[in-house]
Amino acid sequence: MLSSIALRGYWSDCRINSGCPDVLESPQRQTLLFKDKFIWEKAIKRLIVRMSSHESYLNLKEQMVKHKHPAADRNKEPILDALKQYIDTSKEGSLLEVSSGSGQHAVHFAPHFPKIVFQPTEFESSSLNSIKVYRKDSSLKNIKEPHFLDVRTPVDTWINGTLKPNSLDYILNINLIHISEWACTEGLFKGSSYLLKPGGYLFTYGPYAVNGQITPESNVNFDKMLRERDPSWGLRDIEKELKPLAITNGLHLKNQHDLPANNKFLVWEKK
Structure with a gap:
């Protein structure tokens, strides 16, 4: 003074x-x-x-x-390589990421697809805050402000009802299906059917069972651990669970890619 x-x-x-x-x-x-x-x-x-x-x-x-998950750092490049096979970079498009996690994936993918507008979403508030920081630090113009999303809610209420039917080119979901209740997977496929344009893709990534079999042993142990933590969690079966669910919602499995660490990248196409 x-x-x-x-x-x-x-x-x-x-x-x-x-x-x-x-x-x-x-x-x-x-x-x-x-x-x-x-x-x-x-x-x-x-x-x-x-x-x-x-x-x-x-x-x-x-x-x-700003969360940083080592698994996201490990898998972001293999997932990006898979995405490059399906995302059309010659024209403008839109991608909804369901359960975006920390935000590491969005800021890694978006620069490779400058004409694609990414819409991150999350259920967890701490992850939403992390995405906001990653987005801010990246200064990327094709990543929109993240929004809260509970895939179990009616799809016409997602992101305050701003998403229109047949409006999206791509929907991406990484590591949600096996660590959430079955209702979340149902909501994901139902929402994809409603939001994707005809010929649009739903991409899902994670570990899966195939025809009742889980391989290798590490995935068996992982599935057991998940179900012990929450009986409604666990590796979903591509043939017995996901394909029938997809058909019910007007989707079909177009392709699947084996990725590192015993994970798969599944490509579901809307008819």
Whole structure:
């Protein structure tokens, strides 16, 4: 407060004496002014330090909000390679990502498809906040603000009812089907049937059972662990569960790709 008053007085004296040099004629006054200037500069430096510390705190807080999953870093490139086989980069399009997780995938994929507008969604609030930070840090123009989404709700209410029937080119879902109740998978396929354009693709990624068989042993153990944690979770069977569900919703399995770590990338096409 003292330095602030002194500074205001200094500029008042400058105006009264028609210029600062005249004010400094008195040695005593010169000493006082330089003393006040020193006090003021110290106050400014303390303020800068405090602001820097606050900025560092905000940066640290932001980094804590920004989730980083090693699995996402490992699988993002193989998934991207698979996506490149199906996404048409020559024309504008739209992609809804259901259960986007941390946001790592969206910011990794979007630069490779500049004409595709990505719409991330999440159920978990902490993940939504993480996506927001990734999106902000990426400065990518083709990633929209993330929205809350519960796939069990009626599809015409998704993202506040802004998604129209037959409006999307692609829907992407990574690692949801096996770690959620069956109603979520039903909602995903039903929503895809409603939202995708004819010929549009639903991409799903994760571990699956095939004709009642789970391989290798690590996936067997993983399935057991999931069901112990929640009986409604577990690896879904492509032939016995997912294909019939797809047919019911006007989709069919166009292709499947074996990816690293015993995961599959499934391509479902809307008829």
